[in-house]
Amino acid sequence: MKKIIECVPNFSEGRNQDVINAIARAIKETSGCQLLDIDSGVSTNRTVYTFVGEPDSVLKGALAAARTARKHIDMRKHKGEHPRFGAMDVCPFIPVANTDMEECADIARKFGKKAAEELQIPVFLYEEAAEYDYRRKLPDIRYGEYEGLAQKLKDPKWKPDFGPAEFIPEWGATAAGARMFLIAFNINILGTSNQAHRIALNLREAGRGEDQPGRLKEVKAIGWFVDEYNMAQVTANLSNYRVTSIHHLFEEVKKEAAALNVGVAGSELVGIVPLEAILMAADFYIKKDNLFILDEDQKIRLAIDRLGLNSIATFEPNEKIIDYIVSEPPDEPLAQMSLRDFILEVGSRSSAPGGGSVSAVLAAMGTGLGAMVAKLTWGVRKYEALDAKMRKIIQPLHEITRALIPMIDEDTRAFNEYMEGLQMPGNTDKEKKDRLEKMQKGLKTAISVPFKTMKLGDSAWDAMCDAARYGNPASKSDIQVGARALETGIWGAYQNILINMKDIKDQDYKAGILEQAESLAKRAGEKCTEILELLKN
Structure with missing residues (x-):
């Protein structure tokens, strides 16, 4: 990279x-x-x-x-x-x-x-x-x-x-x-430059001097009046947003302004901001207001609203958040295919994508169905008593489903690494040695991907069981299919480990992975059976 x-x-x-x-x-x-x-x-x-x-x-x-x-x-x-x-x-x-x-x-x-x-x-x-x-x-x-x-x-x-x-x-x-990423953050004050500066002096780390330090670390701030906005501002530089976050500063300015009986009319971020800083603000307001928001886009919208980031000019996430600006499209050609094209590609005369990629798809489909059932239960009036329980179920299934998607392409890439080693020349002793090392490395990579698929899938079972136990009964068949799909995805990943493990020379590595993989496969069968038993009636 x-x-x-x-x-x-x-x-x-x-x-x-x-x-x-x-x-x-x-x-x-x-x-x-x-x-x-x-x-x-x-x-x-x-x-x-x-x-x-x-x-x-x-x-x-x-x-x-x-x-x-x-x-x-x-x-x-x-x-x-x-x-x-x-x-x-x-x-x-x-x-x-x-x-x-x-x-x-x-x-x-x-x-x-x-x-x-x-x-x-x-x-x-x-x-x-x-x-x-x-x-x-x-x-x-x-x-x-x-x-x-x-x-x-x-x-x-x-x-x-x-x-x-x-x-x-x-x-x-x-x-x-x-330096670290410095965030230039201005908070609008419906008052005078003097009032804005008093607030800044109370909060900034330097305060009014050595004998009167301010309350917030890693903050430099002054107050001024901006003629073109017809507003005063507390203009601040946050030297380390992990020490003092933008939402912490904003809330402290609101407290100071209230003590002076002046209004706060939103804020502006000057230049670029890290995604982490915006999501930290979103998580703060989610907790503060007991909200339940999982999608990143919605979290950003919440932070923009609570901080008043549109008060001076429209805050465009794709233009203001550096992670979005410099990001490159994910290298996931298989995951980005249409479902039809993916199935046809699997059925083509090629060994990749194969069982490993399909296993990742099945595991993701399984956890996705579990998430769907919990989401169809949460927010429904007749199931309001289950609100807290559904929140605990939805979040892990939502996250695990997204974590499994990259495994679809990772499996194919891992197989290609092994094939590169297989195609290397092997005439001289050195070439044979290099070829064997490349193939062994490729095999270990080809094992590590389905092993990760197994572990991700396994981490979903407790939430899947609760979705079956408490989820909307109208979605009974969905969680049944989900359990079977997840079990099959884990089982398929296990088979990929077994077939690639045969040629591994490192016996200690071999024994350690096989023991863990066998345990995960066994647990998948047990948990799937548990879910199906729960839904029998």
Whole structure:
């Protein structure tokens, strides 16, 4: 899988559309960079760009954006509400997929060195890229802002990590770093900038100073008035949304606003947000209001509603949630076929898809029928007394069914790995050794997939039994078919393990898997019989 790194440079220009567009073009025209979002503020006179790509591409994109800013932004003319000390004020790199913070810190250092040498600008490193602890926090580096930078650069303590230790009036300075995903979250206050700032001071980690810290960790916040919205805002950066979540901050702002007798009118997320943060908010409100929601789409709708994310502009999940933006379609050609095409493919003159894929289909069909029966019972007036019980049944069956679907294609891919080994040359001793190792690895993969199918199917039996015991009697035949299908799916997966196990050379591996698989197959037969007995009358 590709490495994906996010870069979120902030530029001190939010009013001149030509300049904003020029920087966007520089990023877009960099090969391998995908520009995800542009967020400009007139009052802040600041634009935040969010783009992603592989490490080298992101580095090139950031440099291209910096070059463009060097040509078009003159800090001597800049005025705005947001703290800043440079034309390209900050340039953080964030790990998104198949990478880590260390690699992002390395890219930040490369960017700082190259930008300083080419553009002759001072660059400071911050957060995880910082060389010194006292430079880790961005507010410390930016303290004094642009207006105080000339004096600050005279202090040897604040010599830039890269570039000249002198004041460049038209540019200022840039901070480059590596950090966790930062969420820029603004909460709308129907009051004054002073009231919004009082709320921010009470909540942000720094509070009003060392002797009066705020209540929420990993939160930086101020209050301001946004003329174009005709509203004040508590504007916050959540440095670690797993420490202080967006919904926690929102609820705390509501409490503070109520104490001041001012209204809260929703919120806005600036730039991109991780799916996890939105689902955390949804789960909070689901628990708070005793709701029962399983589908991800509905959870997102709930979070949008409860947080008021549509109050300024429409919150489009596919454009605002980074997981959706960078996701690739699942590699599931069999699972995505029409039912007719899948059956015809199974019946074709080919050994794959075969019994393993069909076993996964049957197991998924079985748990799916169990989920259906429970869902047809939940929410029906005559079965309201079973509401809590049905919720406990539905969730695992709903999740297991979805987890079994990828096994349909995984089984075929696992078989293909073995076939690749079988087709390798075997003339020399080395070729024979390599061929055997590849085939043994392929066999173990071919065993691991049906074994996972068995374990997933087995985890559904307790919920299946309860669906049979308490489910809507009108769906009796559905749960019977479901039990048989699940049992057959597990049995079929077991047979695939047995046939592939014959050629395994590792006897310890062989004994361990066979013992577990036999136990799961036996339990499947027992549980299916139990369900059928429950439904006899």
